[in-house]
Amino acid sequence: MAKIIPTKTPMREQPAAQRVRNFDEVPHGYSLEEAVQEAKRCLQCKKPFCVEGCPVGIDIPSFITYIKEKKLREGIDRIKETNILPAICGRVCPQEEQCEKRCILGKKHQPVAIGRLERFLADWERNEGKAELPVVAKKTGKRVAVVGAGPAGITVAADLVKQGHEIDVFEALHEPGGVLVYGIPEFRLPKDIVFTEIDFLKKLGVRIHLDTVIGMITSLDELLEEFDAVFIGTGAGLPWFMGLSGENLNGVYSANEYLTRANLMKAYLFPKYKTPITVGKRVATIGGGNVAMDCARSALRLGAEESILIYRRAREQMPAREEEIHHAEEEGIQFNLLTNPIAYHGDGRGWLKNIECIRMELGEADESGRRRPVPVDGSNFMIPADVLVVAIGNSPNPLIPNTTPDIATTRWRTIETDPETGRTSKRGVFAGGDVATGAATVIQAMGAGKIAARGIQAYLETGEW
Amino acid sequence: MKIIDKKIIAPNVHEMTLAAPGIAEKARAGQFAIAIPNRFSERTPLTLADWDAGKGEVSVVFLEIGDATRDLAALTTGDEMYSFTGPLGQPFDIDKFGKVGLVGGCYGIGGILPAARAMQAAGNEVVAFSEARSSFLLYWNDKLEEAAHDVRYSTSDGSLGRKGHAHDLLAENLEEGEHFDRILAIGCTFMMYRIAQVTRPYQIKTVVSMNPIMIDGTGMCGACRLSIGGKTKFACVDGPHFDGHEVDWDVVLARRKAYLEEEIVAKER
Ligand SMILES: Cc1cc2nc3c(=O)[nH]c(=O)nc-3n(C[C@H](O)[C@H](O)[C@H](O)COP(=O)(O)OP(=O)(O)OC[C@H]3O[C@@H](n4cnc5c(N)ncnc54)[C@H](O)[C@@H]3O)c2cc1C
Ligand SMILES: Cc1cc2nc3c(=O)[nH]c(=O)nc-3n(C[C@H](O)[C@H](O)[C@H](O)COP(=O)(O)OP(=O)(O)OC[C@H]3O[C@@H](n4cnc5c(N)ncnc54)[C@H](O)[C@@H]3O)c2cc1C
Ligand code: SF4
Ligand code: SF4
Ligand code: FES
Numbered sequence: 001m002a003k004i005i006p007t008k009t010p011m012r013e014q015p016a017a018q019r020v021r022n023f024d025e026v027p028h029g030y031s032l033e034e035a036v037q038e039a040k041r042c043l044q045c046k047k048p049f050c051v052e053g054c055p056v057g058i059d060i061p062s063f064i065t066y067i068k069e070k071k072l073r074e075g076i077d078r079i080k081e082t083n084i085l086p087a088i089c090g091r092v093c094p095q096e097e098q099c100e101k102r103c104i105l106g107k108k109h110q111p112v113a114i115g116r117l118e119r120f121l122a123d124w125e126r127n128e129g130k131a132e133l134p135v136v137a138k139k140t141g142k143r144v145a146v147v148g149a150g151p152a153g154i155t156v157a158a159d160l161v162k163q164g165h166e167i168d169v170f171e172a173l174h175e176p177g178g179v180l181v182y183g184i185p186e187f188r189l190p191k192d193i194v195f196t197e198i199d200f201l202k203k204l205g206v207r208i209h210l211d212t213v214i215g216m217i218t219s220l221d222e223l224l225e226e227f228d229a230v231f232i233g234t235g236a237g238l239p240w241f242m243g244l245s246g247e248n249l250n251g252v253y254s255a256n257e258y259l260t261r262a263n264l265m266k267a268y269l270f271p272k273y274k275t276p277i278t279v280g281k282r283v284a285t286i287g288g289g290n291v292a293m294d295c296a297r298s299a300l301r302l303g304a305e306e307s308i309l310i311y312r313r314a315r316e317q318m319p320a321r322e323e324e325i326h327h328a329e330e331e332g333i334q335f336n337l338l339t340n341p342i343a344y345h346g347d348g349r350g351w352l353k354n355i356e357c358i359r360m361e362l363g364e365a366d367e368s369g370r371r372r373p374v375p376v377d378g379s380n381f382m383i384p385a386d387v388l389v390v391a392i393g394n395s396p397n398p399l400i401p402n403t404t405p406d407i408a409t410t411r412w413r414t415i416e417t418d419p420e421t422g423r424t425s426k427r428g429v430f431a432g433g434d435v436a437t438g439a440a441t442v443i444q445a446m447g448a449g450k451i452a453a454r455g456i457q458a459y460l461e462t463g464e465w
Numbered sequence: 466m467k468i469i470d471k472k473i474i475a476p477n478v479h480e481m482t483l484a485a486p487g488i489a490e491k492a493r494a495g496q497f498a499i500a501i502p503n504r505f506s507e508r509t510p511l512t513l514a515d516w517d518a519g520k521g522e523v524s525v526v527f528l529e530i531g532d533a534t535r536d537l538a539a540l541t542t543g544d545e546m547y548s549f550t551g552p553l554g555q556p557f558d559i560d561k562f563g564k565v566g567l568v569g570g571c572y573g574i575g576g577i578l579p580a581a582r583a584m585q586a587a588g589n590e591v592v593a594f595s596e597a598r599s600s601f602l603l604y605w606n607d608k609l610e611e612a613a614h615d616v617r618y619s620t621s622d623g624s625l626g627r628k629g630h631a632h633d634l635l636a637e638n639l640e641e642g643e644h645f646d647r648i649l650a651i652g653c654t655f656m657m658y659r660i661a662q663v664t665r666p667y668q669i670k671t672v673v674s675m676n677p678i679m680i681d682g683t684g685m686c687g688a689c690r691l692s693i694g695g696k697t698k699f700a701c702v703d704g705p706h707f708d709g710h711e712v713d714w715d716v717v718l719a720r721r722k723a724y725l726e727e728e729i730v731a732k733e734r
Contacts (some may be wrong), residue, residue, distance in 0.1 A: 237685035254687035348717030
């Protein structure tokens with residue numbers, strides 16, 4: 001057996017100094033040669049642990065073999081049997097926590113770059129311009145409504161339309177895609193990719209109704225009169241604030257507002273696109289997850305002179321993907337770790353001027369096993385900033401539960417679902433994705449969509465609840 | 466969404482009617498929609514001023530003040546609106562209160578019309594206060610006179626009704642001993658602030674229709690947050706109507722100015 005190459009085939013990317021001034025994608029993707037080289041690292045395990053690590057169970061060794069044999073059509077078809085959004089997952093999946101974490105090579109060396117290979121195949125297909133339409137089963141005459149056009153809803157729609165059901169997707173915003181479109185920035189996930197996937201869905205016959213807020217223009221109960229089943233995939237879009245004084249000063253944004261302005265409304269192309277965003281000279285972001293990284297990295301690209309991250313724990317405890325933290329460091333984001341804001345101070349004219357912070361130190365481990373940060377008395381200090389982005393998390397939007405009293409929710413305001421079928425407490429209504437789990441990942445939302453699609457299929461066949 | 470009719474009803478004030486059967490069927494007094502006039506424009510909240518469920522039409526009234534409303538004004542009869550989402554927000558709390566005063570200024574003159582109809586239908590005595598700088602800036606007088614029992618005008622130049630503002634007129638009425646069980650005000654922030662000031666000593670429940678900057682209108686972005694009675698509320702889903710005596714007006718008036726600088730860049734382009 002040939003000697004194992006210990007490291008992943010590197011992926012070329014835009015140099016940091018250049019990319020911080022544009023919104024173009026950072027990594028360039030593999031060439032065919034690079035992909036084949038990386039594919040050869042895979043050991044083709046008899047019992048592939050990588051597959052167990054993937055929330056949708058993609059047949060990873062098989063698609064990697066096809067790459068090795070340069071049978072790209074077969075490779076992408078194999079992926080698409082289980083994952084309809086490979087171009088997206090290959091880019092934004094936290095692979096190091098999922099498939100790649102379980103890869104056997106990872107025990108001694110770097111794991112196989114599964115995500116990059118998945119992305120390679122998906123990009124190849126898109127560039128070829130001929131995504132093959134799967135066979136759609138004979139019309140069943142059943143109708144399913146999908147609320148929310150994020151990854152969970154898209155997955156349900158795709159899986160069920162293939163079974164021959166009629167699918168109508170209802171989306172509140174003027175673009176479909178959910179967080180993929182309004183949240184994750186262009187430089188990590190070009191929007192054209194998302195729109196190509198949505199187009200694919202339309203070609204399969206799925207109808208997408210934009211500008212339609214369920215709970216307002218149509219209630220869930222009204223949907224149930226018209227449809228045989230309803231899936232709720234409305235995400236976790238309600239932004240949290242910390243309740244600090246000065247939070248309503250001008251210049252203070254929630255991550256959702258900041259990213260929605262920048263991405264969905266294209267404020268980075270202002271003034272061609274007319275939605276403004278306050279660029280600021282010093283932008284501070286509060287939080288340590290992927291969302292915080294996206295905000296801090298967007299700030300520089302929008303034109304801020306300095307971008308500062310404020311996080312209450314240590315670097316090792318940041319929930320963001322290692323790759324994103326690394327990219328942020330390369331781009332010159334200043335990390336203020338073990339630091340927590342306690343108040344925001346204005347300039348006397350309604351604008352943010354200073355963030356009053358306190359130093360933290362790590363105390364005892366809490367239930368999650370992470371050492372809990374505790375404030376250091378009297379360590380208060382000021383961080384000057386004219387823009388602040390609060391990226392500390394989101395919870396599900398209560399609009400649908402509020403207008404549908406017989407849907408049970410948990411104390412975290414998520415919709416209660418049966419993990420095996422996606423059923424809610426209301427007959428004919430299923431849910432999945434962030435609305436059921438709280439903020440999670442794209443592939444987990446898709447996994448939940450797959451489960452719900454199976455649950456709906458069974459319900460439509462048997463009529464049993 | 467097709468624009469069925471678009472006209473100028475007073476200088477700088479536009480009325481637009483759209484084919485929106487779903488919204489027309491569901492709309493209730495006090496709700497709004499979000500319009501994107503063309504694909505480069507902002508998402509712009511507009512109060513639903515009139516609708517006809519039978520015909521499937523809704524009308525909005527807007528003032529051309531900045532970029533977004535200029536793009537709206539550029540659309541004409543027969544054009545397509547890029548995006549139009551509604552109804553959004555909570556409707557007005559409509560009940561039999563007794564005597565209700567509805568105060569409308571600028572776009573809010575349109576905004577109080579559905580409230581007048583609903584309040585009248587609920588058995589209230591409805592007094593509408595319509596204000597503008599001058600009589601030629603007032604609109605929908607006929608519609609209001611039909612929907613309310615009494616319409617009281619005020620103009621800054623005295624060309625119609627009382628000289629001054631609606632809050633001057635309301636203050637005068639209250640001083641004279643007239644009693645109102647409830648006041649609703651829609652219009653510019655400053656007008657609503659003044660109305661809330663006037664009614665405060667009389668402890669008349671005063672509902673104001675807040676108009677902060679909004680983006681999605683579904684509770685997702687937090688741009689529309691307001692401090693109401695010390696609590697943070699999202700105007701698009703919790704409101705837009707709030708008790709005017711609980712609104713933290715200082716914060717509201719400060720947030721108003723948020724995008725001044727960027728708007729100037731857009732204009733200089
Ligand atoms: C900034 C950011 C970065 C992220 N980065 C990553 C990453 O790198 N990798 C990763 O795996 N995950 C990432 N995530 C998480 C991931 O995006 C989410 O877990 C995933 O999108 C959830 O999918 P969903 O379909 O459940 O909901 P969403 O994507 O939130 O979609 C819900 C959709 O429902 C619509 N909707 C809501 N209410 C209604 C209603 N009443 N009527 C009609 N439509 C409605 C919304 O407008 C939205 O389009 C990130 C999240 C954010 C915010
Ligand atoms: C729930 C709700 C309902 C609304 N209903 C209507 C309506 O029916 N008709 C209508 O004309 N407008 C309405 N508005 C206000 C309207 O959305 C704004 O006027 C519009 O967004 C301004 O966009 P612009 O780009 O044209 O102006 P901008 O360029 O954003 O603003 C131009 C100038 O007007 C000021 N300004 C901005 N927004 C407002 C505001 N909301 N009120 C007063 N001054 C403002 C700015 O500070 C600036 O000086 C409503 C707002 C809300 C939140
Ligand atoms: S979908 Fe995500 S977890 Fe699954 S194989 Fe692809 S990158 Fe890995
Ligand atoms: S675990 Fe790693 S080496 Fe084994 S099949 Fe999966 S990717 Fe290949
Ligand atoms: S407009 Fe976004 S939360 Fe209200």
